[in-house]
Amino acid sequence: MQGSLAPDTVLTEHIQANAAHADHPDHRVFGILVFLVAEACLFLGLFMAYLTYSLTAPVWPPEGTPERELLLPGINTLILISSSFVIHKAKPAIKANDVKGLRLWFALTALMGAIFLAGQIYEYSNLEFGLTTNLFASTFYVLTGFHGLHVAAGLLFILAVLWRSFQPGHYSAQHHFGVEAAELYWHFVDVVWIVLFILLYLL
Amino acid sequence: MTQLQENPNLTSTPPAKMELPSEPWWRFFTFSTDHKVIGIQYLVTTFFFYLVGGALATAVRAELATPEADFLGFERYNGAFTVHATIMIFLWIVPALVGGFGNYLVPLMIGARDMAFPKLNAVAFWMIPPTGILLLVSLLVEAPAAGWTSYPPLSLISGKVGEELWILSILLGGTSSILAAVNFFVTILKMRMPGMKLEDMPLFCWAMLATSVLTLIATPVLAGALILLSFDLLAGTAFFNPSGGGDPVVYQHMFWFYSHPAVYIMILPVFGMISEILPVHARKPIFAYKAIAYSSLAICFLGLIVWAHHMFTSGTPDWMRVFFMIATMAIAVPTGIKVFSWLATLWGGKIRFTSAMLFGMGFVSMFVIGGLSGIILASVPLDIHVHDTYFVVAHLHYVLFGGSVFGIYAGLYHWFPKMTGRMLNEFWGRVHFLLTFVGFNMCFLPMHKLGLMGMPRRVAQYDPQFADLNWISSVGAFILAISTLPFLFNAIYSWVAGRKAGDNPWEALSLEWMTTSPPPHQNFYGEPILLTGPYDYGTHSKETLDYFAAQLQTLRELALMETEAPHS
Numbered sequence: 139m140q141g142s143l144a145p146d147t148v149l150t151e152h153i154q155a156n157a158a159h160a161d162h163p164d165h166r167v168f169g170i171l172v173f174l175v176a177e178a179c180l181f182l183g184l185f186m187a188y189l190t191y192s193l194t195a196p197v198w199p200p201e202g203t204p205e206r207e208l209l210l211p212g213i214n215t216l217i218l219i220s221s222s223f224v225i226h227k228a229k230p231a232i233k234a235n236d237v238k239g240l241r242l243w244f245a246l247t248a249l250m251g252a253i254f255l256a257g258q259i260y261e262y263s264n265l266e267f268g269l270t271t272n273l274f275a276s277t278f279y280v281l282t283g284f285h286g287l288h289v290a291a292g293l294l295f296i297l298a299v300l301w302r303s304f305q306p307g308h309y310s311a312q313h314h315f316g317v318e319a320a321e322l323y324w325h326f327v328d329v330v331w332i333v334l335f336i337l338l339y340l341l
Numbered sequence: 342m343t344q345l346q347e348n349p350n351l352t353s354t355p356p357a358k359m360e361l362p363s364e365p366w367w368r369f370f371t372f373s374t375d376h377k378v379i380g381i382q383y384l385v386t387t388f389f390f391y392l393v394g395g396a397l398a399t400a401v402r403a404e405l406a407t408p409e410a411d412f413l414g415f416e417r418y419n420g421a422f423t424v425h426a427t428i429m430i431f432l433w434i435v436p437a438l439v440g441g442f443g444n445y446l447v448p449l450m451i452g453a454r455d456m457a458f459p460k461l462n463a464v465a466f467w468m469i470p471p472t473g474i475l476l477l478v479s480l481l482v483e484a485p486a487a488g489w490t491s492y493p494p495l496s497l498i499s500g501k502v503g504e505e506l507w508i509l510s511i512l513l514g515g516t517s518s519i520l521a522a523v524n525f526f527v528t529i530l531k532m533r534m535p536g537m538k539l540e541d542m543p544l545f546c547w548a549m550l551a552t553s554v555l556t557l558i559a560t561p562v563l564a565g566a567l568i569l570l571s572f573d574l575l576a577g578t579a580f581f582n583p584s585g586g587g588d589p590v591v592y593q594h595m596f597w598f599y600s601h602p603a604v605y606i607m608i609l610p611v612f613g614m615i616s617e618i619l620p621v622h623a624r625k626p627i628f629a630y631k632a633i634a635y636s637s638l639a640i641c642f643l644g645l646i647v648w649a650h651h652m653f654t655s656g657t658p659d660w661m662r663v664f665f666m667i668a669t670m671a672i673a674v675p676t677g678i679k680v681f682s683w684l685a686t687l688w689g690g691k692i693r694f695t696s697a698m699l700f701g702m703g704f705v706s707m708f709v710i711g712g713l714s715g716i717i718l719a720s721v722p723l724d725i726h727v728h729d730t731y732f733v734v735a736h737l738h739y740v741l742f743g744g745s746v747f748g749i750y751a752g753l754y755h756w757f758p759k760m761t762g763r764m765l766n767e768f769w770g771r772v773h774f775l776l777t778f779v780g781f782n783m784c785f786l787p788m789h790k791l792g793l794m795g796m797p798r799r800v801a802q803y804d805p806q807f808a809d810l811n812w813i814s815s816v817g818a819f820i821l822a823i824s825t826l827p828f829l830f831n832a833i834y835s836w837v838a839g840r841k842a843g844d845n846p847w848e849a850l851s852l853e854w855m856t857t858s859p860p861p862h863q864n865f866y867g868e869p870i871l872l873t874g875p876y877d878y879g880t881h882s883k884e885t886l887d888y889f890a891a892q893l894q895t896l897r898e899l900a901l902m903e904t905e906a907p908h909s
Binding site: 165166172173175176177179180181182183184186187190191194200269270272273276277284 | 457458519522523524526527530531532557558559560561562563564565566568569572576577578579580585586587588591594595598
């Protein structure tokens with residue numbers, strides 16, 4: 139607190155601080171990060187529920203659960219992880235004012251995301267258990283389905299950025315918050331999938 | 342100590358030419374991204390829901406006035422107390438404190454022009470009316486009857502439609518509070534005016550920071566639990582249904598991981614508000630600023646690791662009970678730090694017994710009673726004895742009504758002049774306080790005894806031996822219901838025709854009082870200046886204060902000349 143300072147000092151300090159503050163900090167990326175913390179807690183809660191079920195059950199997955207195919211989800215995982223590297227190329231591109239590069243990397247990421255979703259739907263259609271077969275099946279569908287919803291949301295986000303990048307001058311080296319936000323969201327979806335894959339398929 | 346009162350510059354209203362045209366009344370009912378409008382929208386909306394929730398509570402107490410279930414009947418009684426609790430938590434206390442006061446005060450207190458994400462702010466507010474509509478519709482269709490905790494398997498077998506509407510309503514309200522929390526977190530950390538360090542912030546902002554952290558971490562987990570419960574209700578899964586291999590205790594863990602921190606979401610902003618109100622009306626700097634600020638963060642941290650104390654009787658293993666008992670009792674330490682700081686602030690102060698101060702001091706004393714019964718409930722053996730009895734009901738109402746609602750009233754009396762530019766009537770404020778205080782204690786004090794005698798909660802019909810105390814309690818509830826009327830009329834009348842307040846009727850030093858009442862669109866004329874700390878009562882010389890006041894006046898006139906220039 140500044141109670142004991144002489145008034146003149148206070149005013150001078152204020153003017154100096156104002157000058158230093160002239161370029162306003164961009165708080166929007168920070169906002170996305172904070173929002174992703176909340177999203178992560180949502181998945182964390184569901185993971186904890188899954189862990190409780192799996193650790194307290196005598197046999198997990200419960201007896202009679204059909205074996206899960208690992209090949210398709212494995213390929214799907216590789217695609218999703220590599221898409222995170224692909225989208226990471228977009229920010230340097232737009233920072234160099236290369237809108238075409240931005241479009242390329244975002245289109246590629248969108249394609250990979252779409253393949254992931256299609257793969258997941260194909261996997262669902264071939265699974266030998268349904269939503270209500272047993273507790274494992276229920277958690278499996280809810281967790282992967284919920285993640286799938288987030289992938290779909292991320293895909294829409296990426297397509298929206300792609301759409302906007304065709305408006306001349308919408309994104310530039312200085313103004314590309316949408317690009318950064320979409321990238322952060324996509325990385326988040328990717329990280330969640332890695333945890334999910336380990337929990338549901340590998341353990 | 343009271344030099345401010347001798348200083349005419351700080352208290353005088355600005356010259357007539359500086360007065361701006363007042364806001365049109367319909368501005369408060371339309372889509373706006375101004376944090377002040379949104380804050381008032383929150384307060385008005387949630388006060389409406391408070392009246393609805395209060396009406397339900399009165400119905401519940403009317404049922405309990407006699408031992409027989411002869412007023413509402415069992416089904417409607419279950420629906421009434423479930424919806425009463427849900428409304429009071431999700432549509433009154435949380436949105437009024439966080440959405441109402443948080444929105445109105447935080448940007449003003451940190452010298453920002455608005456919240457970090459004004460549109461997001463509006464979106465978060467406009468989720469509140471549908472939340473309430475869903476809940477009220479559930480009451481009409483098929484009321485959820487499993488209590489506000491909605492424990493499975495009970496919630497899976499009683500009224501599915503009402504239960505699902507309840508879930509949707511909470512999910513929507515939860516989304517709204519997550520979005521608001523993102524906004525507050527970013528606003529407080531990134532939007533402070535130049536030169537304001539975290540430790541120059543008013544304590545209310547610290548409390549809002551801790552509240553947002555709790556909301557961000559805990560609310561999504563509740564959403565997860567409700568989504569799983571929804572699947573159980575609608576899709577035939579068995580996450581929480583023991584007959585299908587599920588585990589209802591998992592729901593309890595997820596539910597309380599939100600709902601215990603939620604009590605701190607409902608009380609931390611009040612702690613912050615009281616830390617603002619007491620120094621102003623006692624004319625003293627707050628005692629131990631840093632201790633209050635950091636104890637908010639300590640409560641935030643501890644609040645996240647104590648949820649299982651609601652589950653001592655749910656087959657929780659002993660090691661877990663001991664851990665959660667100790668962690669829960671540890672919260673008494675940061676809370677006690679706050680209470681002692683407030684008392685030390687009052688000690689030797691030149692207290693003005695305004696309505697705001699009455700409610701503030703009422704808060705401190707009532708909250709201490711609630712806190713002490715909380716310690717009793719935290720200890721495992723006593724909790725097992727009084728679990729699900731009226732002792733718990735008494736405790737939670739002392740914390741949530743004696744705490745949060747008294748705090749909200751204190752805040753309303755304190756900041757009403759800033760929000761509307763007019764004073765609330767002090768005489769009717771005192772009547773309001775007296776009725777509330779008497780009604781509240783008459784209603785909830787006997788419940789301690791009832792609980793120790795063994796009266797279970799959530800029953801419409803009870804043993805006649807509890808009849809006398811229940812009668813007293815019900816009469817208290819009616820007085821409490823009546824007590825809202827003086828406030829309601831006072832607020833409406835004063836908003837329209839009350840005495841003009843001036844910029845700084847309480848001679849306060851925090852930043853929100855350094856602008857006009859009500860503040861202009863962008864909050865301040867020109868750049869706001871941090872001339873004093875928010876609690877520097879009696880620490881400045883008269884010359885310094887004169888200098889501050891003159892500076893403020895000059896800045897305002899300069900800014901006003903700039904805004905007027907294009908028109909002339």
